[in-house]
Amino acid sequence: MTTTTRRSAVAAVAVLALAGGLTACGSSGSKPAAADSSAPSTAATATSKVSGTVTVFAAASLKESFTALGKKFEAANPGVKVTFNFGGSSALAQSINSGAPADVFAAASPATMKTVTDAKGATDPKVFVRNTLEIAVPKGNPKHIAALKDLAGAGLKVALCAKEVPCGAAAVTALKAGAVDLTPVTLEQDVKGALTKVELGEVDASLVYKTDVQADAAKIDGVEFPEAAKAVNDYPIAPLAKAPNAAGAAAFVAYVESAEGKQVLTAAGFQAP
Template sequence: MTTRTDRRRTFRLTGGCVAAVLLVGGCSSSGGTAAGSSPASAQSTPSVTGTVTVFAAASLQESFTQLGKQFEAAHPGTKVVFNFGGSNTLAAGITGGAPADVFAAASPATMKTVTDKGDAGTPKVFVRNQLEIATVPGNPKNITGLQSLTQPGLKVVLCAKEVPCGAASQTVLTNANIQFTPVSYEQDVKGALSKVELQEADASLVYQTDVKSAAGKVTGVAFPEASTAINDYPIATLTHAPNSAGAQAFVAYVESPDGQKVLTDAGFLPAG
């Protein structure tokens, strides 16, 4: 005797295609592809899961931290772990074998040390940045530009010459023929900024994005010579990335309209 349940099963198999058959194109004259879907592309796109380790310049800390949260929300099952610091230190770590998936540097020169070793793919500039003077809140020393940094007794902090913000500082000071002896050289831009925030220095040369991120803790003084040393920021996936799919997806997110909005809102200049 044919039961009611048997008739339902027969109808499903003869009167329409089951989901499994649709996936292999066994019933539909159009190949079993639902409107708007693309099985071929879905199969060719690697899934993004797991930890994505990003080595990034210190000046990217605030914006990349936000980007990391947005990326995790867009890719459930992922976790972005950051290592922020001086670009030269990060580059040395990568060429020394430190496990990482993505490198975002504050200058092409530091990226080149990684690509020259074959440790990164082709980099792409994703934003630009330029220097600004950070002073103690309210600018009590009345610093108006680069020349003001030569005031007797003024305590000025610079980034170390080998890191991108330090190299840019040396360029603008040399171009303007301005010389002074800083009270210290810091290993990354956040270290230079911190000295002013703690009022251990009267001023420092940092990026305009750092001044913006420290709103209320420092006062920014723009100067025209900054345009002579604008830094390009390149990003690349690393050759030995433990999570290659995650690395590619993170770089794509940084370059996406959503990623670029976060960066420009933080004060970075567009790459173009």
């Protein structure tokens, strides 16, 4: 065997030995490169995955927009269920403070949210939309209401929200700004109640939110009035401190504040904060 041939044989043996060593390492576990590239993705998925039921307590005026957002959130998180409790913000806050199990609270005023944060039920709420009042009247506006002062007309029946709930507090502010003094025939516990009175023909008008007029445009008309600018309501949202589904609460709040969430809310007539 020549010197050149001997060297070639030694090199071949060395290559075979190295290949065998690599094969042995590979057979004892997963391939290092594949494990390194997949581990971060798997960890991120496990950390960000939302599951179970997310329970949201929200102001009645958010019913249409949040119902739509809930369906979109469920579609983006297969297997997740979003349940809602819509009502007057003050009543919802009282339920939360009394221990009602909920993950998220969306109120129609910062003052109402404060009753929950003061009780340590939530921290760091964020204002995500604003809303203004309109006068809701039956289709065609049979009483020809054109201004806020018209609500004080003789014989006119008006529904307002109770002053304890945000829509009622906003109505009081707007009426004061317009120097309008009226006695409502009914005080409702949430804005949908005031709106229903108009739908049923039980009153001639009510003060509700612009978003409620828009959502019910097939049954009622809305009359804008300048004094509404003095009674704009900010809507805060927060995950609750004792949320049974903390991860779901955080994810839902983030979704509401996302570009897609803002698009749905804007389409419903809400204003950006």
